[in-house]
Amino acid sequence: LTFITSGIDGPLFSPTMKEYHKKDNVRGRIMLFNLEKPADGVRELMIVGNQFSYEDFAPHGISVLEEKGKIFLFVVVHRAEEDTVEKFEFLEKTLELKHLKTYKGTLVHLLNDVAATGPETFYTTDYGYYRNHVLHFLEQIIGLYYGHVLYYDGRDFIRVSEPTYMANGITLSKDGRHVYVVSSAGKKFIVYKPEANNRLTKINEVELDTFPDNPTIDPVTGDVLLGCHPIGFKITKHLNDPSTEIAASQVLMLHMDKSGTNVTGVTELLSDDLELYGSSSATLYKKRMLVGTVCHKMMYCEVNTL
Amino acid sequence: MAAVKFVLSIIATVVFAVVMKKLATVWNVFRSPVIAVHAPGPCIRLEGAEGGSEDLTALPDGRVFISSGVISSEKGKILLMDFLDNTHKIKELQLQSDQNMSDAHYHGLSVWQDNEKGGLTLAVIMHRSSGEDTVEMFKFDEKKQILIHSKTVRDPLFYELNDLVLVSENQFYVTCSLKWSLLELFLHLRFGEVLFYDGSRVRVAAGGHIFANGINISPDHRHVYVAELLEKDILVYERQGDNSLVLKQTKYVDSGVDNIEVDPKSGDLWVGAHPRIGTLIYFMHREGQGAPSPSQVLKIKTEKGMLRDVIEVFLDDGGEIPASSVATVFKNRMVIGSVTSNPLLCDIKYSK
Numbered sequence: 066l067t068f069i070t071s072g073i074d075g076p077l078f079s080p081t082m083k084e085y086h087k088k089d090n091v092r093g094r095i096m097l098f099n100l101e102k103p104a105d106g107v108r109e110l111m112i113v114g115n116q117f118s119y120e121d122f123a124p125h126g127i128s129v130l131e132e133k134g135k136i137f138l139f140v141v142v143h144r145a146e147e148d149t150v151e152k153f154e155f156l157e158k159t160l161e162l163k164h165l166k167t168y169k170g171t172l173v174h175l176l177n178d179v180a181a182t183g184p185e186t187f188y189t190t191d192y193g194y195y196r197n198h199v200l201h202f203l204e205q206i207i208g209l210y211y212g213h214v215l216y217y218d219g220r221d222f223i224r225v226s227e228p229t230y231m232a233n234g235i236t237l238s239k240d241g242r243h244v245y246v247v248s249s250a251g252k253k254f255i256v257y258k259p260e261a262n263n264r265l266t267k268i269n270e271v272e273l274d275t276f277p278d279n280p281t282i283d284p285v286t287g288d289v290l291l292g293c294h295p296i297g298f299k300i301t302k303h304l305n306d307p308s309t310e311i312a313a314s315q316v317l318m319l320h321m322d323k324s325g326t327n328v329t330g331v332t333e334l335l336s337d338d339l340e341l342y343g344s345s346s347a348t349l350y351k352k353r354m355l356v357g358t359v360c361h362k363m364m365y366c367e368v369n370t371l
Numbered sequence: 372m373a374a375v376k377f378v379l380s381i382i383a384t385v386v387f388a389v390v391m392k393k394l395a396t397v398w399n400v401f402r403s404p405v406i407a408v409h410a411p412g413p414c415i416r417l418e419g420a421e422g423g424s425e426d427l428t429a430l431p432d433g434r435v436f437i438s439s440g441v442i443s444s445e446k447g448k449i450l451l452m453d454f455l456d457n458t459h460k461i462k463e464l465q466l467q468s469d470q471n472m473s474d475a476h477y478h479g480l481s482v483w484q485d486n487e488k489g490g491l492t493l494a495v496i497m498h499r500s501s502g503e504d505t506v507e508m509f510k511f512d513e514k515k516q517i518l519i520h521s522k523t524v525r526d527p528l529f530y531e532l533n534d535l536v537l538v539s540e541n542q543f544y545v546t547c548s549l550k551w552s553l554l555e556l557f558l559h560l561r562f563g564e565v566l567f568y569d570g571s572r573v574r575v576a577a578g579g580h581i582f583a584n585g586i587n588i589s590p591d592h593r594h595v596y597v598a599e600l601l602e603k604d605i606l607v608y609e610r611q612g613d614n615s616l617v618l619k620q621t622k623y624v625d626s627g628v629d630n631i632e633v634d635p636k637s638g639d640l641w642v643g644a645h646p647r648i649g650t651l652i653y654f655m656h657r658e659g660q661g662a663p664s665p666s667q668v669l670k671i672k673t674e675k676g677m678l679r680d681v682i683e684v685f686l687d688d689g690g691e692i693p694a695s696s697v698a699t700v701f702k703n704r705m706v707i708g709s710v711t712s713n714p715l716l717c718d719i720k721y722s723k
Contacts, residue, residue, distance in 0.1 A: 274405040317407050330688065333407035370412055370721060
């Protein structure tokens with residue numbers, strides 16, 4: 066089962082994005098796709114809960130946690146006034162998501178992705194300071210290290226990393242002992258080790274010749290699948306004006322060693338600029354791959370040569 | 372006084388700009404990109420060409436001639452492989468000649484089949500131990516499966532020959548990667564040339580190249596393609612009536628392009644390339660020992676002889692095959708040659 070966030074928006078994006086959404090009637094939604102039954106297609110999951118507002122719901126990063134037979138989803142949401150992380154429970158029978166909780170904090174500026182560690186705890190990437198899209202762009206261009214990795218310890222958000230540069234995608238390693246963070250504009254894949262006090266120490270940094278976005282873990286091998294943007298200026302133009310500008314797509318697989326800290330090799334699973342624009346994430350299940358994009362379509366592939 | 376200072380400062384700025392541009396070019400040449408590997412299908416490593424397979428060319432019937440032994444520690448050989456042979460055996464061809472060919476190091480090769488008379492001519496570049504570069508022409512004896520030496524072509528213009536392409540039984544274009552010395556490369560000077568041998572004389576067909584290496588011709592013989600390794604581009608020349616060449620297109624491909632093979636039906640180019648030129652140079656210096664240089668195969672689609680889309684068909688970090696210099700395709704199977712070792716045979720299942 067694959068959960069997908071759709072309809073990204075927020076003060077971070079330029080006004081043309083809102084026009085692009087209005088044309089196709091796009092709203093913020095969470096969808097479901099079953100890689101075991103791809104013929105079923107993509108289905109929207111209705112969100113229930115009286116504390117939940119659909120109005121300014123713009124979901125971004127997502128993380129799944131299975132606990133005691135229940136499936137919880139943690140989603141980064143860009144609301145009009147601030148960014149939040151919202152927790153849902155997946156009700157399989159009715160295909161609904163029950164909204165359970167909204168997490169807010171003063172340290173939260175601009176969130177991107179989330180990685181759940183427990184029913185009330187998670188890591189999240191605060192990837193910049195400015196929520197305004199012009200200032201965010203400048204922050205990126207100048208190269209300001211205004212972001213941090215945050216940890217919600219059950220009560221509040223705390224900063225657990227050194228200042229980061231555009232750290233966006235985040236996920237836990239297969240054995241849960243390391244935290245993988247991706248710096249998109251920094252073109253890096255970073256491996257952190259959580260200490261006893263939940264602080265993160267950086268133990269490895271790998272330069273990639275592309276702009277990586279979100280990482281997912283292959284549950285069998287522990288390898289990391291990255292949705293990437295190989296041509297930087299094109300994805301920037303595409304996000305600014307999705308209806309006329311096109312961007313290239315790429316999916317890389319980083320082969321990790323037993324310790325989960327070193328990258329032993331890189332395989333390119335997808336490289337395309339004609340059919341799919343702006344690949345941001347990919348997941349692999351039994352030779353089937355689903356590739357998601359920021360604001361274009363999704364692609365379902367069979368992986369035969371690895 | 373002020374006027375002199377002004378002129379001097381202008382000159383200084385110009386010199387500074389030129390130096391910075393040259394430095395930037397050099398930086399681009401030695402850039403080491405991250406290698407994200409991918410293959411178009413399953414691949415197997417062949418045996419029998421341990422001394423290298425720097426250049427190869429296929430006949431329409433699936434047979435492939437391979438030149439081996441470019442690096443100085445290996446003995447030069449000409450080998451034969453057959454795509455239709457399921458055992459993938461590579462055998463060494465015996466050379467019959469009244470000259471001593473034992474100290475030879477072979478480089479680029481080209482084959483010409485005479486469709487009327489049925490003869491097969493093979494021309495190969497030989498680096499002799501004396502330091503002289505010559506072009507050796509052979510006739511292939513089908514019955515005895517040996518190469519009979521027919522001619523040696525020498526000329527004072529022949530210097531640092533790299534690759535050649537036969538346009539008839541006894542005429543060819545050949546690339547000279549340098550004119551005088553390696554110093555040319557450090558100073559980024561454009562002295563490499565393409566020469567034409569018309570059966571009796573050698574003359575310059577085109578000049579001004581930086582390390583011209585691979586050369587080949589379109590199926591209709593109207594366009595000649597030249598790979599410039601250090602410029603990371605491929606030049607398209609239009610062949611004139613007098614066999615001179617006029618430059619029509621410069622296609623930058625951002626990789627150390629080596630040898631070019633042309634698909635006889637589609638006219639597409641198959642190019643063996645070195646993604647990390649710095650690593651290649653160091654790898655060659657160590658004669659193929661130690662950390663391998665990565666490999667890449669590009670397919671370039673053509674339109675009326677001009678180069679269009681570039682598709683990366685194969686990329687490897689050197690683990691499957693190091694330092695790929697050439698590739699050719701026969702019925703959805705591709706053989707990739709390496710400067711320093713055995714070739715790789717791949718099925719092309721997933722590629723545009």
